[in-house]
Amino acid sequence: MSDAAATSVTLCGFVDSIYTQVVRMALTAKAVPYELQHEDPFETSAAGSHPFGRVPVLKHGAFTLYETGAITRYIERAFSGVCLVPDAATSLARMDQVIAMADNYAYWPMVRQAYAHGVVRPQAGVISDMAQVDAGLAAADPVLAQLDHIATEGHVLNGLRITLADCQLAPMVAALAQLPAGRAQIARHWALNSWLNWISHSRVFRQAVPEAAGLT
Ligand SMILES: N[C@@H](CCC(=O)N[C@@H](CS)C(=O)NCC(=O)O)C(=O)O
Structure with missing residues (x-):
């Protein structure tokens, strides 16, 4: 198991969030185990981890990342498994x-x-x-x-x-x-x-x- 795979992955978001689903697809495709931590900016009680009140936010060990496009590219680069980017x-x-x-x-x-x-x-x-x-x-x-x-x-x-x-x-x-x-x-x-x-x-x-x- 690589160092990246050995470090826990938490995805902050909610199941109906389209952008959370995007990240879940990338994690699933790469076979990365993760915990989905419920965070919904539309719920007034939400104490979010995103500075602009959005989801998703990815936590990989001590590293925290927001913006879906950056998150999925990070998943591609940090984890082994099927390659999700074309060569050409x-x-x-x-x-x-x-x-x-x-x-x-x-x-x-x-x-x-x-x-x-x-x-x-x-x-x-x-x-x-x-x-x-x-x-x-x-x-x-x-x-x-x-x-x-x-x-x-x-x-x-x-x-x-x-x-x-x-x-x-x-x-x-x-x-x-x-x-x-x-x-x-x-x-x-x-x-x-x-x-x-x-x-x-x-x-x-x-x-x-x-x-x-x-x-x-
Ligand atoms: N630019 C952000 C957009 C994320 C986003 O808009 N997420 C929606 C949920 S799918 C959200 O948090 N909406 C809360 C709001 O608009 O207040 C990204 O790429 O992650």
């Missing part, structure tokens, strides 16, 4: 591009607008704003189209090999897919839809995001 410079660039696209263009419309107002709030009995659902679906459409180009090209999101791009994006697109309108929107993009079917049936996704198992 072009593919690596696409992986980085997808991670940035997920953060900057996908998360807000797909998760915070469409999924939060179309699924999470209604399930919790909290008033939701259907205008947010419509705005999220509309804003997600060009993002899905660009991601479909990337999946078609095949450097990443190719259904052959899991990378950090798959980990970053899958929980977000899976959240959108929980709305019937979101599912239909994704289905119009053949390569991306094929990728979602592949990743959502993968062992890594099923183990890391068990709450989203009823996707298909």
